[in-house]
Amino acid sequence: MLTSKVTVVIFALIGNLARCSCWDRATNARYFDGAVFVRHKSALKTDIIRKMKIVSEIKCSQACLSENSCVSHTYCRTPSSPDKGTCYLHQNGIPEGEASVLDKKDKCIYQQYIGFTEATCTRQCNNKGKCFYDYSNKRYSCRCIPPHFGTYCEKTQAISFRFTNLGKQGNSGPTSTSGYANTTLNGRVTLDKGIQIWTVPFSAFYTLTLAGASGGNASQHGGHGAVLSGILKLNKGTRLRILIGQRGVKGTMAAGGGGGTFITEENYNLLAAAGGGGGGGGYIISNPGENGQANETGSVFGGINGLGGIVNGTHQNSAGAGGGFYGNGSCCLFITSMNACTSQKCQQGGLSFMNGGFGGTGNGNGGLGGGGAASNYFGGGGGGYSGGGVFATSLGSQAGGGGSYFIGDVRPIRGLNNGDGYVLLELKSSLK
Numbered sequence: 001m002l003t004s005k006v007t008v009v010i011f012a013l014i015g016n017l018a019r020c021s022c023w024d025r026a027t028n029a030r031y032f033d034g035a036v037f038v039r040h041k042s043a044l045k046t047d048i049i050r051k052m053k054i055v056s057e058i059k060c061s062q063a064c065l066s067e068n069s070c071v072s073h074t075y076c077r078t079p080s081s082p083d084k085g086t087c088y089l090h091q092n093g094i095p096e097g098e099a100s101v102l103d104k105k106d107k108c109i110y111q112q113y114i115g116f117t118e119a120t121c122t123r124q125c126n127n128k129g130k131c132f133y134d135y136s137n138k139r140y141s142c143r144c145i146p147p148h149f150g151t152y153c154e155k156t157q158a159i160s161f162r163f164t165n166l167g168k169q170g171n172s173g174p175t176s177t178s179g180y181a182n183t184t185l186n187g188r189v190t191l192d193k194g195i196q197i198w199t200v201p202f203s204a205f206y207t208l209t210l211a212g213a214s215g216g217n218a219s220q221h222g223g224h225g226a227v228l229s230g231i232l233k234l235n236k237g238t239r240l241r242i243l244i245g246q247r248g249v250k251g252t253m254a255a256g257g258g259g260g261t262f263i264t265e266e267n268y269n270l271l272a273a274a275g276g277g278g279g280g281g282g283y284i285i286s287n288p289g290e291n292g293q294a295n296e297t298g299s300v301f302g303g304i305n306g307l308g309g310i311v312n313g314t315h316q317n318s319a320g321a322g323g324g325f326y327g328n329g330s331c332c333l334f335i336t337s338m339n340a341c342t343s344q345k346c347q348q349g350g351l352s353f354m355n356g357g358f359g360g361t362g363n364g365n366g367g368l369g370g371g372g373a374a375s376n377y378f379g380g381g382g383g384g385y386s387g388g389g390v391f392a393t394s395l396g397s398q399a400g401g402g403g404s405y406f407i408g409d410v411r412p413i414r415g416l417n418n419g420d421g422y423v424l425l426e427l428k429s430s431l432k
């Protein structure tokens with residue numbers, strides 16, 4: 001610290017100089033609030049850009065202020081004639097807090113306009129950081145463009161954003177973002193009926209990974225969620241709507257389907273969706289739920305093209321199919337003469353993303369993200385881009401997984417997700 005030994009004076013002349021035509025730092029003049037560091041009986045012997053004979057110290061400081069690269073000067077009186085002296089202009093000056101680098105010289109005075117100088121600041125801000133005058137700290141600083149940081153913006157933050165179900169379970173979404181308290185999402189996510197709204201903080205290529213939720217386990221286990229990954233370019237300020245699929249819930253016998261995980265732009269333009277798994281059946285020879293699908297179509301009487309799944313089979317039942325992006329999942333209206341189902345609306349069907357994405361309700365709710373609810377020993381279908389369907393027989397169910405949607409470089413990957421869904425965005429590289 002430049003402590004009491006350093007006098008900070010208001011150099012009234014500078015204000016006038018700023019309006020004078022010889023002053024060619026017009027754009028920066030406002031940064032010179034007149035504060036200068038003064039050190040008597042001191043000189044800087046190095047870093048000299050110009051040396052001249054000059055009659056007074058005021059002239060020396062005028063010379064420095066007229067010179068773009070000058071940040072400080074040393075003025076030394078000529079011992080034999082006190083009205084004359086030598087003026088030395090410096091372009092870097094001394095680092096803040098390092099007055100000890102000055103030499104002791106009885107006849108000299110050293111003045112530096114700012115601690116961390118404009119010139120060094122401008123030269124040293126990396127990664128498009130901009131030099132600015134920080135009034136509260138009375139010094140120049142680099143204003144960095146995130147994710148760059150550091151005194152000279154020379155460092156790049158390792159950044160990732162992990163969106164979770166925020167601890168919420170069941171067919172409706174989180175109501176509090178407090179679970180992000182200690183994460184990079186702290187204070188950056190708002191909720192709209194369980195859907196997470198987040199604004200992209202900086203333009204970059206991100207590695208996106210998203211996973212649908214698994215179906216609930218019953219005597220047969222639920223299917224796992226599909227996982228997609230790839231590189232996505234996102235622009236700063238873009239608002240995304242992110243729905244994190246939640247696991248299907250086990251009912252008395254069977255379990256609900258898992259929700260799909262969706263990312264859209266604010267205008268509902270879909271970027272990616274990962275299908276959830278079907279719910280486990282509740283009777284001993286039921287089938288496990290099917291996994292979230294690696295393509296757009298839901299499995300087991302699943303939907304196509306963003307529609308919900310349907311329930312079919314040879315046994316009357318009230319299980320719900322999974323919702324899709326556009327269409328709700330439906331239930332079975334059993335036609336005895338055909339020994340098969342036609343579709344009907346029902347509370348067990350998972351809702352489409354466009355209708356809010358709630359899971360169906362029944363005996364074993366579907367997870368948020370369009371999971372279908374279970375009923376009796378029939379599991380519910382998984383939600384996804386197109387919902388998973390259900391096939392029911394007198395022995396139990398086979399519940400399908402939801403479909404997935406992806407564009408560009410994002411692709412299904414081999415792994416499957418066991419649990420609630422998630423979205424992970426990892427900074428890959430800044431845009432040039």
Ligand SMILES: *[C@@H]1O[C@H](CO)[C@@H](O)[C@H](O)[C@H]1NC(C)=O
Pocket residue numbers: 178179180181182
């Ligand atoms: C955040 O960290 C604080 C301090 O370590 C801890 O008390 C708190 O429980 C954490 N909150 C969450 C949501 O993890």
Ligand SMILES: *[C@@H]1O[C@H](CO)[C@@H](O)[C@H](O)[C@H]1NC(C)=O
Pocket residue numbers: 217221222418
């Ligand atoms: C559901 O069952 C599967 C397969 O047995 C298991 O891997 C998974 O951990 C179970 N999930 C829960 C939430 O118990």
Ligand SMILES: *[C@@H]1O[C@H](CO)[C@@H](O)[C@H](O)[C@H]1NC(C)=O
Pocket residue numbers: 293294295296297
């Ligand atoms: C989707 O994938 C499943 C298996 O994962 C396959 O049976 C089905 O034919 C595929 N559908 C389309 C439309 O490619």
Ligand SMILES: *[C@@H]1O[C@H](CO)[C@@H](O)[C@H](O)[C@H]1NC(C)=O
Pocket residue numbers: 301310312313314339340341
């Ligand atoms: C339902 O299944 C029956 C056979 O079990 C089949 O004939 C019928 O086409 C199916 N309905 C639909 C809508 O796929």
Ligand SMILES: *[C@@H]1O[C@H](CO)[C@@H](O)[C@H](O)[C@H]1NC(C)=O
Pocket residue numbers: 327328345351352355
């Ligand atoms: C889907 O379900 C919601 C909520 O019940 C309803 O408002 C909407 O009309 C349904 N959509 C279709 C196409 O049935």
